[in-house]
Structures are given as structure tokens and as C-alpha cells.
Amino acid sequence: MRTVAVVGTSLAGLRSAQELRAQGFGGRLVMIGAEPPYDRPPLSKDFLLGKVSTADLALADQPDLDALDAEWRIGIRAEGLTGDGVTLEDGTTIVADGYVIATGAVARTLGAARDLKGVHTLRTLDDAIALKRDLAAGPGSVVVIGAGFIGAEVASACRLLGHEVTVIEAMPVPLASVVGPEMGAVCGGLHAESDVRLMTGVAVAGFGGTDRVTSVKLADGREIPADLVVAGVGARPVTEWLTGSGLAVDDGVLVDSGCVTANPRVIAVGDVARYRCRLRGRRIRAEHWTAANEQAGVAVANLLAGSTVTHFARHGYFWSDQYGRRIQFAGVATEDVRIVEGDVASKRFVATYHRDDALTGVFAMDSPRPFTRLRRSL
Numbered sequence: 358m359r360t361v362a363v364v365g366t367s368l369a370g371l372r373s374a375q376e377l378r379a380q381g382f383g384g385r386l387v388m389i390g391a392e393p394p395y396d397r398p399p400l401s402k403d404f405l406l407g408k409v410s411t412a413d414l415a416l417a418d419q420p421d422l423d424a425l426d427a428e429w430r431i432g433i434r435a436e437g438l439t440g441d442g443v444t445l446e447d448g449t450t451i452v453a454d455g456y457v458i459a460t461g462a463v464a465r466t467l468g469a470a471r472d473l474k475g476v477h478t479l480r481t482l483d484d485a486i487a488l489k490r491d492l493a494a495g496p497g498s499v500v501v502i503g504a505g506f507i508g509a510e511v512a513s514a515c516r517l518l519g520h521e522v523t524v525i526e527a528m529p530v531p532l533a534s535v536v537g538p539e540m541g542a543v544c545g546g547l548h549a550e551s552d553v554r555l556m557t558g559v560a561v562a563g564f565g566g567t568d569r570v571t572s573v574k575l576a577d578g579r580e581i582p583a584d585l586v587v588a589g590v591g592a593r594p595v596t597e598w599l600t601g602s603g604l605a606v607d608d609g610v611l612v613d614s615g616c617v618t619a620n621p622r623v624i625a626v627g628d629v630a631r632y633r634c635r636l637r638g639r640r641i642r643a644e645h646w647t648a649a650n651e652q653a654g655v656a657v658a659n660l661l662a663g664s665t666v667t668h669f670a671r672h673g674y675f676w677s678d679q680y681g682r683r684i685q686f687a688g689v690a691t692e693d694v695r696i697v698e699g700d701v702a703s704k705r706f707v708a709t710y711h712r713d714d715a716l717t718g719v720f721a722m723d724s725p726r727p728f729t730r731l732r733r734s735l
Contacts, residue, residue, distance in 0.1 A: 358454040358661065359384040362443050363596075364435045364460030367397070368391025368646065369627025371416050372427050372653035373457045380657055386427040387451050389443065391434050392481065393420045394422075398646055400485040401510040402678050405492065406517060411482065420467040424583050428513040435460070438602040438623075442530070455622050456661050458599075458610055462592035462644065467502070474569040476586045479507060488587065494518050497584030501572045502561055504531035504545065506677045508589030515587075516551050523554040523560060523581055525573065537690035540708060540720045543701055544684065551680045556581075592644060607631065609642045615665035616656035624656040639691065645675040671735045672718075683725065687732045688718030698727045707731060 361384065362378055363370045371394045372387060393681060394416040403409045421517040430445065437444040441454035460540075463526045464478035492499075496519045501512045504526035515522045526545075530535070533541040548555040552558045556575075565572035565580065582605060590670075594609040605620050609631030616624050616632055625632075627649035631642045648671075655669040674687040691710045699706030707727045710718035721728035 358381065360386070360387065360453040361455040361457065361585075361660070362387045362389060362451045362453040363457040363458075363459060364389045364438075364443060365461055365629070366392065366394050366429075366431065367459065367461055367627070367649075369461065369649035369653060370394070370415060370457065370459035372650055373459060373626055373657055374427060374623075376653045377659040377661075377687055378425055380654075380661060382657075384454075386425060387430065388425075388427045389430045389433065389435055389445065389451065391432065393431050395482060397480075400482065401479055401507050402514060404485050405489050405511070405514040407489075411486075411636065414482065424553070428486050435598050438599055440606070454623070455659070457656070458618075458623065458625040458629055459649075460598070460629050462594045462596040464588070464649050465566075465591045465593055467588050467590065470564045470570060470586065470588070472564055473564055475566075475584065476564070476570050476588065478588050479511060479679065480592065481498070491585055492520065493519055497586065498523070498582050499585045500581055500583040501589060502588045503589035503591070504528075504548075504557070504606070505535075505556065505589055505591070506532070506675070508587070509548070509679045510677060511550065511587050511589060512553055513551070516553050516680070520585075523583075524548055525558065525559060525581070526555065526557045527577070529553070529558045529561050531557065535690065537607070537692070537694060537710070538684050539694050540686075540690070543704075544679070547592040547680045547682060547704075547720060556626065560643055592614075592628065594631075594642065595630065611640065612670070614668040614670070616652050616669055617665045621664050622660070624660045626652040626656045632669060635668060645673060647674045661721060672732075674732070683723055685728045686718065686719045687726065687728075688716075688735050690720075691717050693700055694720075699724060 378482040392665040395414040434446045436563045443451045458727045464480035470476040499515045499522045501508045503525045530538045530541040531545040563574040596606045610625035612632045614633045628644045631640045634641045672688045677684045692713045705723040707724045708720045719731045
């Protein structure tokens with residue numbers, strides 16, 4: 358293999374490039390991405406709060422980037438992938454022997470509010486800069502749509518900045534699909550403890566305002582005043598550019614348990630990869646920092662080998678900082694939940710999930726040491 362093209366230069370793409378060099382690839386390495394590499398998790402937390410700057414978000418120092426000895430095509434999007442190579446929007450084509458798809462995902466938007474000022478999503482640095490600028494205009498009423506991790510972190514930051522915050526969640530219990538209803542209810546309780554209004558089990562029907570948003574209209578007829586709206590309603594994988602590539606795409610690029618597509622010269626990693634999870638027996642997309650970080654080594658080993666010789670079998674792990682609390686979760690949530698350290702009332706505890714007495718997952722709030730110990734037992 359003489360040339361490898363990495364399409365996508367965020368965490369998954371950068372880690373793949375580093376793994377290529379670490380695993381002995383000495384050929385031509387081309388990095389293609391709309392943005393330079395930067396760290397996304399702080400965008401919904403410390404960046405909004407002014408604790409970190411854009412310079413602090415760099416995923417690697419310049420000497421480390423230089424050590425990759427790569428050709429960087431930054432600010433240029435890929436428009437297609439065929440047997441002839443990757444076609445870029447500037448009309449050039451990069452021909453390679455191997456391809457890494459790491460184009461990630463983009464925030465889902467609310468079509469009804471697309472033309473209203475004051476309605477934000479949060480996925481990119483530009484999104485965070487725009488939201489931070491609007492928040493700096495002064496205390497106001499902020500409505501966050503979606504009580505997932507991004508929504509909850511944004512709500513926490515907005516409350517710390519002095520805004521009145523309402524969180525609207527369509528599901529009856531926040532995060533129930535991820536950590537289960539019991540722990541989801543505990544996470545939801547953090548909003549009320551910080552004087553944030555949480556409304557669950559209700560859908561958004563529309564928005565008030567002509568030029569700028571003034572309210573959020575709910576399906577049950579209620580209307581919530583809003584000077585600012587942040588939509589945290591999930592993300593969709595960036596796969597449109599792969600139309601006509603011959604690759605299987607269905608809510609992501611379909612890959613096996615080694616992150617390899619049906620074409621062994623093409624791998625996919627990070628948010629865009631829908632991989633066969635051997636632990637769950639089905640394909641999933643893991644939209645978490647650790648998955649993007651850890652998949653790269655497995656996928657690159659398989660790309661260089663020309664077939665799937667190793668598998669990605671790590672338990673999912675993520676963390677979230679909300680209202681001064683650190684939430685951590687690893688594994689798979691089940692109905693059998695047991696508090697094994699601390700107590701829920703103090704908001705400092707560890708819970709474990711079980712299936713037929715086998716440990717399947719660990720949840721912790723402000724208990725990093727026992728969480729780490731139990732995570733190793735998964």
C-alpha cells in the first residue's frame with residue numbers, strides 16, 4: 358500500500374493517521390477535511406463558559422501534526438468516492454490504495470425554525486462561537502430542545518451564565534434509551550436542582566416569531582417564551598458524498614466488527630461508522646469520543662492487513678459534565694440496576710447493571726475511582 362487518503366480530519370481521522378504511522382505505514386498520507394482537527398466535547402461546556410479558548414481545543418500540537426508527514430487538504434470537502442479515487446469540491450481527485458472514511462456527523466436541524474434568528478444547533482466550532490456570542494448579549498430565556506447529553510450540558514452552561522432555562526424532551530424520561538429509566542430519572546433531576554425547568558413527554562410543534570424566535574410552541578398547546586433556542590435533537594452521519602460509491606450506507610457506513618466495509622480497501626471510523634457490535638449482536642453507531650479514539654487502531658490494522666484480522670470489542674464509554682456533576686457510563690443498560698456504592702440522594706454513587714447476574718454496565722455520578730475499578734470488570 359503506497360497511498361492512503363483519510364477523509365475527515367476530526368478525532369477519528371486524526372487518530373487513524375497517527376495509527377497508520379505508528380503501525381508502520383510509510384507511504385503517502387493525504388488528509389482531507391472541511392475543518393482542522395479540534396476537540397469537540399468542550400464546545401458544550403467549558404468553551405461556552407469561557408474557560409477555554411479556540412487555541413485550547415487543538416487535538417495535537419503542530420510538531421505532532423508535522424510528524425505525520427501528511428498532505429493536508431483543509432477547507433475542502435469530498436464530493437465522491439469511486440474506483441478512480443476521492444473527488445474533491447475543487448475538482449481534484451486523490452487516488453489511493455486505501456481509504457479511511459471519518460466524515461463524522463452533523464447536527465439534526467428543526468426545519469420549522471431554519472429561517473429564524475436565535476435558533477442554534479451545537480456541533481462545530483462555528484456553531485459554538487455563534488451560540489456563545491448570542492448568550493453574551495445578556496440574561497434571557499433559553500429553551501433547549503432535547504435532554505440528551507449535549508442538551509443537558511448546554512442547559513447547564515446557560516444556567517451558570519445566568520439565563521432562565523427550559524429543557525423540552527419528547528421522551529418521558531431523559532436518557533432512558535442510553536442509561537435506562539432509573540438512572541435517566543436521576544440525571545433529569547439535576548435540572549430541577551439547578552432551577553432549570555424540565556418538560557418531558559411533549560413534542561415541539563413550532564416556533565413563534567417572524568425574523569427572530571420569540572417562543573417555542575408545544576404539541577399540547579402550550580407556548581414557552583424564548584429569546585434563544587438550542588436544538589439538541591441528535592446528529593446524522595455525513596454519507597451523502599458516498600452516493601454512487603458502491604458502499605452500503607444505512608444510517609452510517611455499514612462495516613463489520615473490524616470497521617471494514619465490503620471493500621477491504623475502505624474502512625470507516627467514528628460517528629459515521631455503523632459497525633457490527635459483537636457485544637450487542639447488531640450494528641450500532643457509537644457517537645462518543647472514546648469510540649472514535651479507540652476504533653482507529655483496529656480499523657487501520659485491518660486496512661493494512663487487507664482483511665479483518667482484529668475486531669473492535671470495547672464496551673461503550675462516555676462521560677458528561679452537568680451542573681457541576683461528572684456522569685460516567687460504560688457498557689449496556691439493563692433493567693436489573695443495583696446501587697453498589699454511595700447513595701442516590703447525595704448524587705455521589707455508583708450503580709451497576711446486570712443480566713442473569715452478569716455485569717453488563719456501570720453508571721457513576723461524582724465517583725470516578727470506583728467507576729474505573731468496576732469498568733475493568735465488564
